[in-house]
Amino acid sequence: RDGAGDWFAQDLLIEWVWTDQEAQDAGVEMWRYTAERYRDNPVVVGYDLMCEPNSNDVALGFYNPEDFYPQYAGSTYDWNQFYPRIVAGIREVDSDMPVLVNAMSWGGVRWLPYLKPIDDPRIVYTAHQYEPQSEYTHQEPPPAVNTYPGEFDLNWDGEPDSFDRVWLEDFLSILADFQHEHGVPVAVNEFGVMRWVPNAADFMRDEMDIFEGLGINHALWVWNPDWA
Numbered sequence: 001r002d003g004a005g006d007w008f009a010q011d012l013l014i015e016w017v018w019t020d021q022e023a024q025d026a027g028v029e030m031w032r033y034t035a036e037r038y039r040d041n042p043v044v045v046g047y048d049l050m051c052e053p054n055s056n057d058v059a060l061g062f063y064n065p066e067d068f069y070p071q072y073a074g075s076t077y078d079w080n081q082f083y084p085r086i087v088a089g090i091r092e093v094d095s096d097m098p099v100l101v102n103a104m105s106w107g108g109v110r111w112l113p114y115l116k117p118i119d120d121p122r123i124v125y126t127a128h129q130y131e132p133q134s135e136y137t138h139q140e141p142p143p144a145v146n147t148y149p150g151e152f153d154l155n156w157d158g159e160p161d162s163f164d165r166v167w168l169e170d171f172l173s174i175l176a177d178f179q180h181e182h183g184v185p186v187a188v189n190e191f192g193v194m195r196w197v198p199n200a201a202d203f204m205r206d207e208m209d210i211f212e213g214l215g216i217n218h219a220l221w222v223w224n225p226d227w228a
Contacts, residue, residue, distance in 0.1 A: 015059065018059045019077075021076060024076060027082075031090055032089035035047060035089075035093050047090060048102070048126075049099060049100065051107070054104065054105060056077070059077060060072070065105070065110070069114060079104045079115070080115065087099055087118060096122065097122070098123070099122060099123045100123075100124050101123055102126050102189075103128075106128065107126065107190065108127065108128070108131075109131060109171065111127075112125065112186075113177070123185075124184075124186070125184055126189045127188055128191065128221075129188045130193075137194065137197060144194075146163070148197075148200075149163060168210055169210055172207075172214065176216070188218040188219070190221045191207065191218060192204075192222065192223070195225075
């Protein structure tokens with residue numbers, strides 16, 4: 001999205017799926033058609049409905065679920081009313097394929113508890129984990145100064161906080177709590193860190209160890225080594 005007008009044409013950025021009911025209806029039909037076409041393809045292992053649904057941010061400027069849902073629950077901006085309709089369309093033609101449902105706000109872990117599971121045994125609820133993003137995993141050089149473990153402001157109150165395995169375990173417990181509360185599979189289908197960030201290997205080692213301990217499948221996002 002940030003590349004609109006740069007590496008692709010501005011008019012290719014089309015986001016009115018969050019404001020137009022007919023566009024959402026078309027999205028349901030698109031997925032029904034896709035499932036009918038690919039349900040028997042042996043290389044297709046799941047349908048990921050939308051990568052990082054983000055109406056709260058790009059359309060409305062909300063960053064906290066506590067602010068978003070009281071005003072917009074049930075509206076076209078609400079993924080909780082949109083994704084079940086997509087699943088229903090898929091299930092008209094394909095009852096077996098696993099379906100992956102990302103949390104809102106770019107798949108944010110903090111938004112996963114607000115995702116409402118539906119009665120379908122073959123759904124995997126997913127999040128993307130890059131936190132703390134601006135403070136650590138996405139630091140741009142030079143220099144990338146915050147390290148792991150370390151101390152820096154993690155909650156924007158102006159005071160330093162401890163950033164270590166204890167912080168990671170507490171933050172990632174959100175995933176396990178959702179999994180246990182609803183009895184559903186949970187996966188982190190994107191996580192990672194820019195390679196130049198201090199002590200990135202230690203951070204990744206701890207994070208993957210926690211994922212394994214929680215029984216949560218995970219898929220690494222790799223930045224191209226020659227990317228500037």
